[in-house]
Amino acid sequence: MAHLIETMAYVNATPWHGLGEKLEPKQPLEIWAEKAGLNFEILDSPVHYKTASDESQSIILPFEDQKVLYRSDTKAALSVVSSRYQVVQPEEILEFYRDLTEIAGYEMETAGVLKGGRKIWALARTGDSISVKGNDLINGYLLLATACDGTLATTAQFTSVRVVCNNTLALAVVDKAHAVKVPHSTTFDAEEVKRKLGISISGWDQFKHHMHALADRKVNDQESEHFIRRVFGADLDEGYISLNQYAMKKVQMLFEGHGRGAELQSARGTAFGLLNAVTEFVDHEKRARDSSARLDSAWFGKGASLKQKALETALAMV
DSSP states (O other), X not given: OOOSEEEEEEOSSOOTTOOSEEOOSSOOHHHHHHHTTOOOOEEEEEEEEXXXXXXXXXXXXXXXXXXXXXXXXXXXXXEEEETTOOXXXXXXXXXXXXXXXXXXXXXXXXXXXXXXXXXXXXXXXXXXXXXXXXXXXXXEEEEEEEESSSSOOEEEEEEEEETTTTEEEEGGGTOGGGEEEEOXXXXXXXXXXHHHHHHHTTHHHHHHHHHHHHHHOBOOHHHHHHHHHHHTTTTTOGGGTGGGHHHHHHHHHIIIXXXXXXXXXXXXXXXXXXXXXXXHIIIIISOOSSHHHHHHHHHHSHHHHHHHXXXXXXXXXX
Protein backbone atom coordinates (compact mmCIF):
# COMPACT_ATOMS: atom_id res chain seq x y z
CA MET A 1 0.00 0.00 0.00
CA ALA A 2 1.39 3.42 -0.94
CA HIS A 3 2.50 5.77 1.80
CA LEU A 4 0.60 9.00 2.32
CA ILE A 5 4.03 10.64 2.58
CA GLU A 6 5.24 11.43 -0.92
CA THR A 7 8.62 12.90 0.04
CA MET A 8 10.19 14.11 3.27
CA ALA A 9 13.51 15.33 4.68
CA TYR A 10 14.72 15.64 8.27
CA VAL A 11 17.78 16.36 10.41
CA ASN A 12 19.05 14.86 13.67
CA ALA A 13 17.31 11.73 14.95
CA THR A 14 15.09 9.63 12.71
CA PRO A 15 11.47 10.80 13.15
CA TRP A 16 9.15 8.59 15.16
CA HIS A 17 7.37 7.50 11.98
CA GLY A 18 10.70 6.32 10.52
CA LEU A 19 10.24 7.95 7.12
CA GLY A 20 12.21 10.44 5.04
CA GLU A 21 15.73 11.36 3.85
CA LYS A 22 18.26 12.51 6.44
CA LEU A 23 20.08 15.82 5.91
CA GLU A 24 23.03 17.42 7.64
CA PRO A 25 22.03 20.28 9.99
CA LYS A 26 21.85 23.92 8.86
CA GLN A 27 21.21 23.21 5.19
CA PRO A 28 19.96 26.16 3.06
CA LEU A 29 16.25 26.24 2.30
CA GLU A 30 17.00 25.49 -1.36
CA ILE A 31 18.36 22.08 -0.33
CA TRP A 32 15.34 21.53 1.88
CA ALA A 33 13.06 22.30 -1.06
CA GLU A 34 14.81 19.69 -3.20
CA LYS A 35 15.17 16.91 -0.64
CA ALA A 36 11.74 17.40 0.94
CA GLY A 37 10.04 17.41 -2.47
CA LEU A 38 8.77 20.98 -2.14
CA ASN A 39 10.33 22.19 -5.40
CA PHE A 40 7.13 22.28 -7.43
CA GLU A 41 4.31 24.76 -8.01
CA ILE A 42 0.58 24.29 -7.65
CA LEU A 43 -1.01 25.48 -10.88
CA ASP A 44 -4.67 25.83 -11.80
CA SER A 45 -6.86 25.31 -14.84
CA PRO A 46 -10.56 26.07 -15.43
CA VAL A 47 -13.01 23.22 -15.05
CA HIS A 48 -14.67 22.18 -18.33
CA TYR A 49 -17.52 19.81 -19.05
CA LYS A 50 -18.90 17.94 -22.04
CA THR A 51 -22.51 18.59 -22.99
CA ALA A 52 -23.23 15.08 -24.38
CA SER A 53 -21.85 11.57 -24.32
CA ASP A 54 -21.95 11.41 -28.11
CA GLU A 55 -18.61 12.85 -29.26
CA SER A 56 -20.09 14.08 -32.53
CA GLN A 57 -22.78 16.04 -30.71
CA SER A 58 -20.75 17.16 -27.71
CA ILE A 59 -19.15 20.50 -27.07
CA ILE A 60 -16.83 21.43 -24.21
CA LEU A 61 -17.81 24.40 -22.05
CA PRO A 62 -16.10 26.08 -19.06
CA PHE A 63 -17.52 25.99 -15.55
CA GLU A 64 -16.18 29.30 -14.35
CA ASP A 65 -17.01 28.88 -10.65
CA GLN A 66 -14.40 26.15 -10.13
CA LYS A 67 -10.84 25.31 -11.08
CA VAL A 68 -8.58 22.26 -11.00
CA LEU A 69 -5.33 22.47 -9.01
CA TYR A 70 -2.45 20.37 -10.33
CA ARG A 71 1.30 19.90 -9.88
CA SER A 72 3.71 21.69 -12.19
CA ASP A 73 6.14 18.75 -12.28
CA THR A 74 3.96 15.64 -12.67
CA LYS A 75 0.81 17.40 -13.94
CA ALA A 76 -1.12 15.24 -11.45
CA ALA A 77 -4.48 16.69 -10.41
CA LEU A 78 -4.72 17.60 -6.73
CA SER A 79 -8.25 18.89 -6.20
CA VAL A 80 -11.18 20.86 -7.59
CA VAL A 81 -11.79 24.11 -5.70
CA SER A 82 -13.71 27.36 -5.96
CA SER A 83 -12.36 29.92 -8.41
CA ARG A 84 -11.85 32.17 -5.36
CA TYR A 85 -9.60 29.64 -3.62
CA GLN A 86 -6.22 31.14 -2.62
CA VAL A 87 -3.35 28.67 -3.11
CA VAL A 88 -0.33 28.65 -0.80
CA GLN A 89 2.70 27.44 -2.74
CA PRO A 90 5.24 24.92 -1.36
CA GLU A 91 7.94 27.58 -1.71
CA GLU A 92 5.97 29.88 0.61
CA ILE A 93 5.94 27.23 3.33
CA LEU A 94 9.73 27.08 3.42
CA GLU A 95 10.29 30.81 2.85
CA PHE A 96 8.23 31.43 5.98
CA TYR A 97 11.24 30.16 7.96
CA ARG A 98 14.03 32.07 6.16
CA ASP A 99 14.41 34.96 8.59
CA LEU A 100 13.60 32.69 11.53
CA THR A 101 16.47 30.33 10.66
CA GLU A 102 18.93 32.98 9.46
CA ILE A 103 18.33 35.56 12.20
CA ALA A 104 16.19 34.25 15.05
CA GLY A 105 18.06 31.01 15.75
CA TYR A 106 15.41 28.55 14.60
CA GLU A 107 16.62 25.30 12.99
CA MET A 108 14.72 23.32 10.36
CA GLU A 109 13.85 19.87 11.62
CA THR A 110 11.58 18.28 9.02
CA ALA A 111 9.54 19.12 5.93
CA GLY A 112 7.60 17.13 3.40
CA VAL A 113 4.68 16.34 1.15
CA LEU A 114 1.62 14.26 2.04
CA LYS A 115 -1.04 12.73 -0.18
CA GLY A 116 0.71 13.38 -3.48
CA GLY A 117 1.00 17.13 -2.86
CA ARG A 118 -2.41 17.81 -1.36
CA LYS A 119 -0.84 18.58 2.02
CA ILE A 120 2.59 20.07 2.75
CA TRP A 121 4.38 21.04 5.95
CA ALA A 122 7.63 22.22 7.54
CA LEU A 123 8.73 22.06 11.16
CA ALA A 124 11.52 24.04 12.85
CA ARG A 125 12.94 23.86 16.35
CA THR A 126 12.53 27.16 18.19
CA GLY A 127 15.35 26.70 20.70
CA ASP A 128 12.92 26.64 23.64
CA SER A 129 13.06 23.65 25.96
CA ILE A 130 11.99 22.60 29.44
CA SER A 131 13.09 19.85 31.79
CA VAL A 132 10.30 18.35 33.87
CA LYS A 133 11.44 16.93 37.21
CA GLY A 134 15.06 17.35 36.18
CA ASN A 135 15.54 14.82 33.39
CA ASP A 136 12.40 14.72 31.24
CA LEU A 137 13.24 17.05 28.33
CA ILE A 138 10.64 18.70 26.07
CA ASN A 139 11.68 20.79 23.06
CA GLY A 140 9.62 23.49 21.36
CA TYR A 141 8.88 23.66 17.63
CA LEU A 142 6.96 25.76 15.13
CA LEU A 143 4.88 23.88 12.57
CA LEU A 144 3.53 25.42 9.36
CA ALA A 145 1.21 23.31 7.21
CA THR A 146 -1.30 23.80 4.44
CA ALA A 147 -3.51 21.74 2.14
CA CYS A 148 -5.06 22.35 -1.26
CA ASP A 149 -7.90 19.84 -0.95
CA GLY A 150 -10.07 21.65 1.60
CA THR A 151 -8.97 19.55 4.58
CA LEU A 152 -6.76 22.12 6.31
CA ALA A 153 -6.45 25.89 6.50
CA THR A 154 -2.90 27.18 6.34
CA THR A 155 -1.92 26.71 9.97
CA ALA A 156 1.08 27.91 11.97
CA GLN A 157 1.24 26.57 15.49
CA PHE A 158 3.69 25.98 18.29
CA THR A 159 4.12 22.33 19.19
CA SER A 160 6.36 20.25 21.44
CA VAL A 161 8.24 16.96 21.35
CA ARG A 162 9.04 14.93 24.44
CA VAL A 163 12.59 13.71 23.73
CA VAL A 164 12.49 10.40 25.60
CA CYS A 165 9.72 9.05 23.40
CA ASN A 166 9.27 11.58 20.54
CA ASN A 167 5.65 12.19 21.55
CA THR A 168 4.20 15.31 19.96
CA LEU A 169 1.76 17.74 21.57
CA ALA A 170 0.48 21.00 20.12
CA LEU A 171 0.67 24.03 22.39
CA ALA A 172 -2.39 25.36 20.59
CA VAL A 173 -4.58 23.13 22.73
CA VAL A 174 -3.60 25.11 25.81
CA ASP A 175 -4.41 28.52 24.35
CA LYS A 176 -5.89 28.95 20.89
CA ALA A 177 -3.82 32.14 20.45
CA HIS A 178 -0.77 29.92 20.01
CA ALA A 179 -2.02 28.85 16.57
CA VAL A 180 -2.78 31.06 13.60
CA LYS A 181 -5.09 29.73 10.89
CA VAL A 182 -5.45 31.42 7.51
CA PRO A 183 -8.46 30.18 5.50
CA HIS A 184 -7.96 29.68 1.79
CA SER A 185 -10.57 32.34 1.11
CA THR A 186 -7.93 34.92 2.05
CA THR A 187 -4.34 35.58 0.99
CA PHE A 188 -1.60 34.03 3.10
CA ASP A 189 0.54 36.85 4.55
CA ALA A 190 3.61 35.33 6.20
CA GLU A 191 4.63 38.49 8.01
CA GLU A 192 1.15 38.95 9.47
CA VAL A 193 1.16 35.36 10.70
CA LYS A 194 4.55 35.90 12.35
CA ARG A 195 3.28 39.09 13.96
CA LYS A 196 0.36 37.22 15.48
CA LEU A 197 2.60 34.37 16.62
CA GLY A 198 5.00 36.87 18.17
CA ILE A 199 2.27 37.92 20.57
CA SER A 200 1.89 34.34 21.73
CA ILE A 201 5.52 33.24 22.06
CA SER A 202 5.12 33.78 25.81
CA GLY A 203 2.76 30.81 25.59
CA TRP A 204 5.83 28.59 25.99
CA ASP A 205 6.07 29.87 29.59
CA GLN A 206 2.43 28.93 30.12
CA PHE A 207 3.10 25.52 28.60
CA LYS A 208 6.04 25.00 31.00
CA HIS A 209 3.84 25.91 33.95
CA HIS A 210 1.18 23.43 32.87
CA MET A 211 3.65 20.56 32.32
CA HIS A 212 5.24 21.09 35.75
CA ALA A 213 1.78 21.23 37.33
CA LEU A 214 0.79 17.96 35.66
CA ALA A 215 4.02 16.30 36.84
CA ASP A 216 3.26 17.40 40.42
CA ARG A 217 -0.30 16.04 40.31
CA LYS A 218 -0.32 12.48 41.64
CA VAL A 219 -3.19 10.23 40.50
CA ASN A 220 -4.60 7.03 41.95
CA ASP A 221 -5.93 3.99 40.11
CA GLN A 222 -9.52 5.25 40.14
CA GLU A 223 -8.50 8.64 38.76
CA SER A 224 -6.41 7.11 35.97
CA GLU A 225 -9.28 4.85 34.91
CA HIS A 226 -11.69 7.78 34.97
CA PHE A 227 -9.26 9.87 32.88
CA ILE A 228 -8.96 7.20 30.20
CA ARG A 229 -12.71 6.66 30.05
CA ARG A 230 -13.27 10.42 29.67
CA VAL A 231 -10.68 10.80 26.91
CA PHE A 232 -12.11 7.91 24.89
CA GLY A 233 -15.74 8.86 25.44
CA ALA A 234 -16.65 5.77 27.44
CA ASP A 235 -18.57 7.82 29.99
CA LEU A 236 -20.88 9.11 27.27
CA ASP A 237 -22.05 5.84 25.80
CA GLU A 238 -21.49 2.42 27.33
CA GLY A 239 -21.81 0.87 23.88
CA TYR A 240 -18.81 2.92 22.80
CA ILE A 241 -16.54 1.12 25.26
CA SER A 242 -16.19 -2.03 23.16
CA LEU A 243 -15.05 0.02 20.17
CA ASN A 244 -12.22 1.49 22.21
CA GLN A 245 -11.20 -1.47 24.35
CA TYR A 246 -7.86 -1.86 22.54
CA ALA A 247 -7.03 1.83 22.84
CA MET A 248 -8.06 2.11 26.49
CA LYS A 249 -6.14 -0.99 27.55
CA LYS A 250 -3.08 0.12 25.60
CA VAL A 251 -3.05 3.56 27.20
CA GLN A 252 -3.45 1.99 30.65
CA MET A 253 -0.46 -0.30 29.99
CA LEU A 254 1.67 2.59 28.73
CA PHE A 255 0.82 4.60 31.83
CA GLU A 256 1.53 1.71 34.20
CA GLY A 257 5.16 1.36 33.14
CA HIS A 258 5.24 0.02 29.59
CA GLY A 259 5.52 3.40 27.89
CA ARG A 260 8.73 5.20 26.94
CA GLY A 261 9.73 7.32 29.92
CA ALA A 262 6.85 6.00 32.01
CA GLU A 263 9.21 5.23 34.91
CA LEU A 264 10.65 8.75 35.07
CA GLN A 265 9.75 10.71 38.19
CA SER A 266 7.81 13.19 36.07
CA ALA A 267 5.49 10.52 34.65
CA ARG A 268 5.21 7.69 37.19
CA GLY A 269 1.77 7.90 38.77
CA THR A 270 1.12 11.50 37.63
CA ALA A 271 -1.25 13.40 35.38
CA PHE A 272 1.76 14.15 33.16
CA GLY A 273 2.26 10.41 32.75
CA LEU A 274 -1.40 9.95 31.80
CA LEU A 275 -1.14 12.66 29.16
CA ASN A 276 1.99 11.12 27.69
CA ALA A 277 0.42 7.67 27.64
CA VAL A 278 -2.22 9.08 25.29
CA THR A 279 0.28 10.99 23.11
CA GLU A 280 2.48 7.89 22.84
CA PHE A 281 -0.53 5.80 21.89
CA VAL A 282 -1.51 8.25 19.15
CA ASP A 283 2.01 8.73 17.78
CA HIS A 284 3.30 5.16 18.04
CA GLU A 285 0.60 2.60 18.81
CA LYS A 286 -2.69 3.69 17.30
CA ARG A 287 -3.88 1.41 14.50
CA ALA A 288 -3.22 2.92 11.07
CA ARG A 289 -2.64 1.76 7.50
CA ASP A 290 1.03 2.73 7.78
CA SER A 291 3.37 5.20 9.47
CA SER A 292 2.53 8.06 7.13
CA ALA A 293 -1.20 7.67 7.82
CA ARG A 294 -0.40 7.72 11.54
CA LEU A 295 1.59 10.96 11.10
CA ASP A 296 -1.27 12.60 9.22
CA SER A 297 -3.69 11.65 11.99
CA ALA A 298 -1.35 12.63 14.83
CA TRP A 299 -0.64 16.10 13.45
CA PHE A 300 -3.77 17.04 11.54
CA GLY A 301 -6.57 14.55 12.12
CA LYS A 302 -8.35 12.46 14.73
CA GLY A 303 -5.15 11.70 16.59
CA ALA A 304 -4.45 15.40 17.08
CA SER A 305 -7.99 15.88 18.40
CA LEU A 306 -7.54 12.99 20.82
CA LYS A 307 -4.34 14.54 22.18
CA GLN A 308 -6.12 17.86 22.60
CA LYS A 309 -8.86 16.17 24.61
CA ALA A 310 -6.27 14.38 26.74
CA LEU A 311 -4.50 17.63 27.58
CA GLU A 312 -7.74 19.41 28.43
CA THR A 313 -8.81 16.47 30.63
CA ALA A 314 -5.44 16.34 32.37
CA LEU A 315 -5.42 20.09 33.04
CA ALA A 316 -8.89 19.80 34.53
CA MET A 317 -7.40 17.46 37.14
CA VAL A 318 -4.97 20.21 38.15
